[in-house]
Amino acid sequence: MGSNYISDGERQYLEQRKAASEATERWAIAKNLKLVGDPKTYKGVRYQQQQRGSFICLNVPEDSVLQGSFTTALTLHKIIDSLEVNKTLPKLKD
Known part of the structure; x- marks a missing residue:
């Protein structure tokens, strides 16, 4: 039968690994949400591409159906x- 005892050193090591892993995950998520390229405008709606390829509108109200991401510009x-x-x-922000 195995023991569940973890030394203080091992516990600290595991906590550091977990914190580093969480920091890396937060960094990757933030990087994937970054906008790339120049903003484009179509009929007054400004939009820009995200790192992963989807498009988001920049100048629409928060309750608009244009909030969120779209798979293609088309x-x-x-x-x-x-x-x-x-x-x-919707009424567009300047």
């Missing part, structure tokens, strides 16, 4: 066109 353009046709395009 998809985003089609949604903007649809909102414009239905006259539900």
Whole structure:
């Protein structure tokens, strides 16, 4: 039968490894959310690509259907066109 005893040195080592692992995970998440390239504008809606390739709108209200990420610029353009046709395009921030 094995023992569950962990020495103070081993406990500290494991805590340091866990903290380092969590820091690396936070860094990777933050890096993947960074915006790349220049912002683009389509019918007044500014958007930019994220590190992982998705697109987010920059100048829309928080309660807009344009919040969130979109897989392609074409998809985003089609949604903007649809909102414009239905006259539900949100008021955009400057």
